[in-house]
Amino acid sequence: MAAGVEMREEAPRVARLHAILWGIFSLGGMLAAFLLPVMIYLTGIAYPLGLWPLNGSRDPSFLVMGTLLGVLFVFVTVAGSLFHGIFRFQSALTEVGLLRLKKGLEAAGYLIIFAGIILLAYYLLVLNPSLPAL
Amino acid sequence: MDTATIRVTRYRPETGPEPFFQEYKVPYRNDMVVLDALNYIKANLDGSLTYRWSCRMGVCGSCGANVDGTPKLTCASFLHEFKGRTINVEPLPNFPVIKDLVVNMEDFMRKLVKIKPWIIREKETPPEQGEYQQSAEELERYQQFSSCINCMLCYSACPIYGLNEKFLGPAATALAYRYIEDSRDQGKNVRFPIVHEMEGVWECTLVGECSVVCPKGVDPMLAIQKTKILGATNALRSILMPRGGR
Amino acid sequence: MTEKTFPELRRKLTSGWWTSNRHYVQYMVREWTSLFVALFSLVYIYGLSLLATGSRSAFLNLLKSPAMIAFSFIALIFTLYHAVTWFYLLGQVVPVKIGKTTSKPWQALVANLVLLIIVSYLVIWLLVLR
Known part of the structure; x- marks a missing residue:
């Protein structure tokens, strides 16, 4: 703020894109809270340690191969969590001394988010070649 | 009567660009608040202390300061709550300081x-x-x-x-x-x-x-x-x- | 007569501002632990890349490596922490009104934790047990 306070207010512009991104971020927070714990448990803990319900012969690749429900579950959970976590972390970084890099961090954050989501979708399609036909 | 030690941040641009701290000893009763202490200082110890206040009852909103590290109304912060500790009183954070505890609003x-x-x-x-x-x-x-x-x-x-x-x-x-x-x-x-x-x-x-x-x-x-x-x-x-x- | 003006004192927030009070520390812990939510997703996408390029054993070996198991445990704990803080904030921001009483944040936390258990079991039932 200048000492003499100039009243040259620019006409406010609704940050519509950012509003949408915030909506996705919130949705991602919801998905991460409700679906990510069970996903981490199944893939990262139950399978390697042979715990219930993966104490049989199944390995967690069945989650992403064959059933539309499994593929959808993995896609929304991973994409939502990635969006939510990166969005939050890049803004936390600006609050602990990297304010100068705000624009760059934001750009890097969205790059990671969208590259990650595109790769995720690509791999899921490769693993399920019949999926587009559904 | 107990005595409270108040450590006030002073900023006096006409004498120097750096803020400094000044300690005052204020006798107090159980019903006295930080604003009462500031008024006591101004009346009895140091007339140059500058701060805003008006209603003394949490209605006008002009006596805010950073008391012991937390933004508070000085009229609603009782001295006895600090039990003998030195009480830091600073101008409200995040605003430019005009003088002592007075910030630019x-x-x-x-x-x-x-x-x-x-x-x-x-x-x-x-x-x-x-x-x-x-x-x-x-x-x-x-x-x-x-x-x-x-x-x-x-x-x-x-x-x-x-x-x-x-x-x-x-x-x-x-x-x-x-x-x-x-x-x-x-x-x-x-x-x-x-x-x-x-x-x-x-x-x-x-x-x-x-x-x-x-x-x-x-x-x-x-x-x-x-x-x-x-x-x-x-x-x-x-x-x-x-x-x-x- | 011209009035003499003096410069105002501008105080900058230091990068360690968040250590000055318990709530700020809790906030920073909340934000930094949420990074693991994204990290697990990135590692999982990497695992999928192994699986998609035909190397199923590389994918499974990754999951079975001790480092990955340790990481999964940490990620699970932090994700659950995210869930707890998220449910509590949800209770603060969108309280439910039943009749004349409005729900408290801790009630939303408990209700949503119960819901989390139900949803988790439902996922296991739909994708694994069925």
């Missing part, structure tokens, strides 16, 4: 006006035609947000405002939301662009300290999140229904 005032804190009607009706009526339930929807006394404690507690002073901030958004939720108001199209621009609500990362320090029980954190939800749903609607969606 210009930016805050400008933000309050910016959100147009009055009832906007599409068409004003003359007073003779009566009041704009409202039910008790409709009043309840916004009532807590109208209790703000403009003490600026929430801005002092907000690190996001401290980092970026363009951020619209807690009290101004709470006040905007007070009108958005008011059934008599018809100014959404005017007010939404102000709160939903980039430096409106979107900078907030939900630290939540604004609502903790508010002496009047206003919940600006809630107002900001509600305003964000309105912004996101409006944006979504305008994309799904580009024509006449609003």
Whole structure:
């Protein structure tokens, strides 16, 4: 703020894109809270340690191969969590001394988010070649 | 009578550019607050101490300071709560200091006006035609947000405002939301662009300290999140229904 | 007569501002632990790349490596922490109104934790047990 306070207010512009991104971020927070714990448990803990319900012969690749429900579950959970976590972390970084890099961090954050989501979708399609036909 | 040690941050630009600390010993009774101590100092120890105050009863909102590291009304901080510890009294954080405990409120005032804190009607009706009526339930929807006394404690507690002073901030958004939720108001199209621009609500990362320090029980954190939800749903609607969606 | 003006004192927030009070520390812990929510997703996408390029054993060996198991445990704990803080904030921002009483944040936390258990079991039932 200048000492003499100039009243040259620019006409406010609704940050519509950012509003949408915030909506996705919130949705991602919801998905991460409700679906990510069970996903981490199944893939990262139950399978390697042979715990219930993966104490049989199944390995967690069945989650992403064959059933539309499994593929959808993995896609929304991973994409939502990635969006939510990166969005939050890049803004936390600006609050602990990297304010100068705000624009760059934001750009890097969205790059990671969208590259990650595109790769995720690509791999899921490769693993399920019949999926587009559904 | 006990004695409290008050350590006040002094800033006297006419004598030097650096702030410094000054300690005062103040005798106190159990019913005395930090503001009483400041008044005692000014009357008996050091007439040069500069600070704002008026009502002494938590209504006017002018005596805010950083007491022991937390933004508080000095008229509502009892000396006996600090039990013999030195009490640090600093000017409210995040605002430029003019002198001692007096900060520049210009930016805050400008933000309050910016959100147009009055009832906007599409068409004003003359007073003779009566009041704009409202039910008790409709009043309840916004009532807590109208209790703000403009003490600026929430801005002092907000690190996001401290980092970026363009951020619209807690009290101004709470006040905007007070009108958005008011059934008599018809100014959404005017007010939404102000709160939903980039430096409106979107900078907030939900630290939540604004609502903790508010002496009047206003919940600006809630107002900001509600305003964000309105912004996101409006944006979504305008994309799904580009024509006449609003 | 011209009035003499003096400069105002501008105080900058230091990068360690968040250590000055317990709530700020809790906030920073909340934000930094949420990074693991994204990290697990990135590692999982990397695992999928192994699986998609035909190397199923590389994918499974990754999951079975001790480092990955340790990481999964940490990620699970932090994700649950995210869930707890998220549910509590949800209770603060969108309280439910039943009759004349409005729900408290801790009630939303408990209700949503119960819902989390139900949803988790439902996922296991739909995708694994069925």
